[in-house]
Amino acid sequence: MPNRTVFFVSDGTGITAETFGNSILAQFAIKPRHVRRPFIDNAEKADQVITEINGAALAEGKRPIVFITIVNDTVREKIGSHSNALVLDMFRTFVEPLEAELQLTSNHRVGRFSDVAKSQEYHDRIEAINFSLAHDDGQSSRNLAEADVILVGVSRSGKTPTSLYLAMQHGIKAANYPLIPEDFERDSIPSSLAPYKRKCFGLTIDADRLSQIRNERRPGSKYAALANCRYEINEAERMMKREGISWLSSTHKSIEEIATTILRDIRPDRLIY
Amino acid sequence: MPNRTVFFVSDGTGITAETFGNSILAQFAIKPRHVRRPFIDNAEKADQVITEINGAALAEGKRPIVFITIVNDTVREKIGSHSNALVLDMFRTFVEPLEAELQLTSNHRVGRFSDVAKSQEYHDRIEAINFSLAHDDGQSSRNLAEADVILVGVSRSGKTPTSLYLAMQHGIKAANYPLIPEDFERDSIPSSLAPYKRKCFGLTIDADRLSQIRNERRPGSKYAALANCRYEINEAERMMKREGISWLSSTHKSIEEIATTILRDIRPDRLIY
Known part of the structure; x- marks a missing residue:
């Protein structure tokens, strides 16, 4: 109380x-x-x-x-x-x-933007949100060349909230692309990503946690079964390793922590501005 | 320099x-x-x-x-x-x-969440992001009863970034629904919103600014023409007034300012937690 x-x-x-x-x-x-x-x-x-x-x-x-x-x-x-x-x-x-x-006096300004309608930074941020939405969950392969980063990982590993956070808070154009069973059977990353491997960053997650999250969506499904989650995660990690894509585990990390780590690792220039 | x-x-x-x-x-x-x-x-x-x-x-x-x-x-x-x-x-x-x-000593904890995997607050936030994405731009009328707020307004008035921000930063389930020329011809709000008028909040915008934003997307279109923007905005404001829906202008406001105003006006309980 x-x-x-x-x-x-x-x-x-x-x-x-x-x-x-x-x-x-x-x-x-x-x-x-x-x-x-x-x-x-x-x-x-x-x-x-x-x-x-x-x-x-x-x-x-x-x-x-x-x-x-x-x-x-x-x-x-x-x-x-x-x-x-x-x-x-x-x-x-x-x-x-x-x-x-x-040796200056402060100007007593309220807020970060004096007028958003005139701010280039604000404009870029809205553009980044639109880009990230249009490129959520592999929806579009158009303009991937414009992406600042492409998040990859199995379904429900945290790609969508992380992409939106990167766009909203950092003005980063963040696409995200799922790695799905078809990719594992073919044993290669989605072909539209091949030219952009250097911009890819992987998210992985513990199988127990993934199974728990997927069970909330589709209880009792094969999709959510622990054995299937283990299989998908193993395959995804093997593929990312082979392709030279760095990754981190989202299991115990907040969106903010994941986003900060991605910025530090693949866009260190974004840490100086 | x-x-x-x-x-x-x-x-x-x-x-x-x-x-x-x-x-x-x-x-x-x-x-x-x-x-x-x-x-x-x-x-x-x-x-x-x-x-x-x-x-x-x-x-x-x-x-x-x-x-x-x-x-x-x-x-x-x-x-x-x-x-x-x-x-x-x-x-x-x-x-x-x-x-x-x-009269306590501090515990030297780093970060807001001790472990996100176990945090109900964090879980609710991810749920809110998923809800807001699924209900972006009138995509779905399912489960609107679950929405904490439904943003309405003409295309490009700022609904999408505001919804995502409310979800991500405040764990608010924020749907958004466009008001489009068909609604103005029929002269009534979309029928799926009728039961939820009290949860609706409107965004409006200056016609000049809207025309500028729309011209970036579809240069020279009727959609972006100043006269058409004026028409849509007038109709939308008239409709919101008639339906008793509060609104604010996004023209000179950042996403953060819009979101804070919405919380204060329609979810004052969210200001005490």
Whole structure:
């Protein structure tokens, strides 16, 4: 039973406040109640949040934890000074030393993009999402030359969410192609991939876990049977090894961890930008 | 020309370090070179990063900015004390006051999920991605009762990336359905949506911007013509108004901003968890 509340308060989407707060909270064995308050960008909204924070402090007998990313000084200081809470303020803490280092004053901009309609980076990201969707699950072999990476692996090894994540978060054009029993019988990778082997990256997975995932979709099928999963995985790994395709296991990795590893291994240039 | 380097150094994926660093850097009118160094989890890797950092300081004549999220005390302190850089250390700064507040010691866990294979939250997120993909662009009317939200709007108003983002980042089952000229002629929303009007949320967009986006896909087409875009948008807005469907304009908003607004408006419970 949560008996303490954590607030994430921001004048933008609150995504930074949440990422920041959750990574700090992950260091503690507590399960507090989470309350997100995005778009708090004027004194009136700040007052409402302060009332909520102080209400929680009273109700729970413990002052809340408040992770705050607010650019406007007045709004931020209001919440900082009127809340009965531990306020952890990312901007105030780090912007000041950076101003001193850079000998620049900060511009108090809210959000990552000043105007998405004019941002090339944003445009490329939407293009990457469209590309990855059109090239999900081997749907299309057109324009594979444009792909930044082609994920390969057996059905349900994690290719689709990883492709979409790479596109959405990193603007990477990520196609994905299943390795299926027909490929194993023919004993060669799909012919449309042959010219692009150097762009391929494999995902594999433990047979137990794969069988469990496939059983949720098609309970009791041959497709989901442990023996069949073992067979497909062995064949896929043998094929990737022979073709010189690097791979990793998705079994215990989050989409974020898989995506970061792929970037580091096959697009190290994307780590410098 | 960038003449200063920013490093994002982490023992995990570095996503928190980047989110943190980029939101701070957005406050300054500078274009530094970005270098990401994920998975720095032992002393040897720390030494390599320190060499890189100090090399950049020497080459550029300015010490780099280093955003660091490293849980391991030894690795973190090594980088902090041996780098010729401004080191901005999120964990050291905030974990200590939180330990005092909670009267708990931190557990030094790397990453958000201890093991994704066992996490219900992670499982639900993958399910949401699969649902949103299967229900992209009105592909399927099956199981719409399961949807958390159904996005509606004219073609290219931003429904697909927003749906995928809601699924991936928030575990929301987000279907999306286009409003097309046939709907406007018939003057009613697609019949499969009628039972779910309360779950619908509309996206609209400025006609100029829509015409520009559509022209990239089908240059010179009627589909992309400004007059046609104006017509479709007017009809769609009229229809949403009549049906009592809230909407917002995606013209100047990022996917993150659209998604956050939708959550706040139609799933306020998702702001408390």
